[in-house]
Amino acid sequence: MVYGFWVSRCLQTMAELGLADIIGDVPKTVEELAKATDTHAPSLRRMLRLLSGLGVMVKDEGSQRWGLTDLGAMLRKDNPGSVYGSLMAHGHMLSWQAWGDLKSSLKTGAPSVEKFMGDTFFGYLAAHPEDAAIFNGSMAAYQTLNAPAVVNAYDFSWAKRIMDVGGGTGTLISHILKSHPLAQGAIFEMAHVAAEARARLASMGLKERCDVVDGDFFASIPKGQDIYILSQILHDWDDEKSLRILSNIREAMHPNSRLLIVETVLPGDNTMHFGNLYDMAMLVLVGGQERTEEEYSALVAKAGLKVARIHPTSMPPSVVEVVLA
Template identity: 75%
Template sequence: MVYGFWVSRSLQIMAELGIADTIGEVPKTVEELAQASGTHAPALRRMLRLLTGLGVLVKDEQSQRFGLTELGHMLRKDSPGSVYGSLRAHGHLLSWQAWGDLASSLKTGQPSVEKFMGDSFFGYMSKHPEDAAIFNGSMAAYQSLNAPAVVGAYDFSTAKSVVDVGGGTGTLLAHILQSHPNLRGALFELPHVKAEATARLSNLGVAPRAEVLEGNFFEKIPSGHDIYILSQILHDWDDERSLKILTNMREAMHPGAKLLIVETVLPGDNVQHFGNLYDMAMLVLVGGQERTGAEYTALVEKAGLRIHRVLPTYMPPSVVEVVPA
């Protein structure tokens, strides 16, 4: 564990330099990769040796060429199940600075990254589109993995309309609509997301049944839908702000409506779980948190809602079905 960040940093730099994309399906020599990536060939050779030992690359001794293993292909931008976006986001300087000052968050309870951004995470990203594109790319890739798991875990067939609140560019909504041809959907997002979301929904072939609604979930959420979704939203916020979102949600829901909270539900204090790591990431980056089942129960009840059931998926997040109390 002590040296774990050496490994993650090596993978992040490989993604940043585009090494996996340069190799693609055709193995390359060190010299070819150094020229393409603008790196020092002898130093790069040492990096490639490390990655070969980690099972990311494979070297043909006769030709002295490096190719990608099955694991290595996941570092390509266009590979199914690609982790490229996650590597770029978690390898971003701001992420390193935030984790490097973890002690500050532990002492204050506030996100350490704000010291380096001079603003909140979301405030900074709204003013720096290049950085935002890296982090948004990571979330889109993560949603691409989560979306099939959500669709497989929950039955949407009895609903007529679904709205993904804060659903980014529409990855999850598109998966749901693709799986249910008779369902209509809406994406509720901030105004600056509309153009990209509209294009993505069109590219995924669901635009005729999907509309993009502009707004802010801290102010008002559109009413009249059968199913509402909050996917990877509440973990971005503390209890006070999360309660505001849920209160607005309750006001929008008709008596038979359902809310699906798609989040990692922590199992308890004495269990090793991926969510515990992500919980700390939420602390240092945005000031949010992952929550236990009991914490979600208490939170939704304050908003006049109750948890009906929790459906696990094959990915870390569960689908928490919530109904009016």
């Protein structure tokens, strides 16, 4: 555990160098890889040796060429569910400095990354489009894996209109619409993300079935939807800001509407869980938090809502189904 960040840094550097894409389907010698990445071949070989021991790379002893395992192929940009964007985001966008100053967050309760970004995390992304593209790509790749699990866990067939609030570039809503061809969808997003969402939906042939609405979920949310989705949204915010979002959705809901909160539900203490790691990331990066079932129930109750049921998925997040209280 102590040396865990050594491994993550090697994976991040592999992504930064673009090694997985350079190798692709054709294994390369270390000299070819060093030339393509402008690195020192003997030193690069040492990192490849480590990565091969982790099951990411594989060396053919006869040809002395390095290739990718199925696990390593997940670092390719063109691989559905690629972890390339996640590695780049956590290895590049000041995440290292934020984690290095974890003690500051523990003392103040505020995200330490703001000291290095000079802005909030999302404010920084809005002002740095290249970094925003990396981050949005990492979220889209994660949703590529997460979306089918959500569709399998919850029955969307009854809903005619479904809005993904803060739905990014449309990965989740597109999976839902493809599985339920009679439904109409909508994405509610900030303007700079909405533009990318429109282009992506058009490329998937969903332009006529899915609207993209510019807006701010802290201000108001469009009415008239059967299902509102908040996927990986509330964990970005503290209780006060989360309550503002929930209250706006409460105002938009009709009596039969459902709110689906797609988040990792923490199991509690004395349990090692992926969500506990992400909970700390939310602290140092954005000032948000992951929550337990009891914490979600208490939070939505303040907005005049109640948890009806929690639907587990095959991925870490669950679907927390919420109705009017």
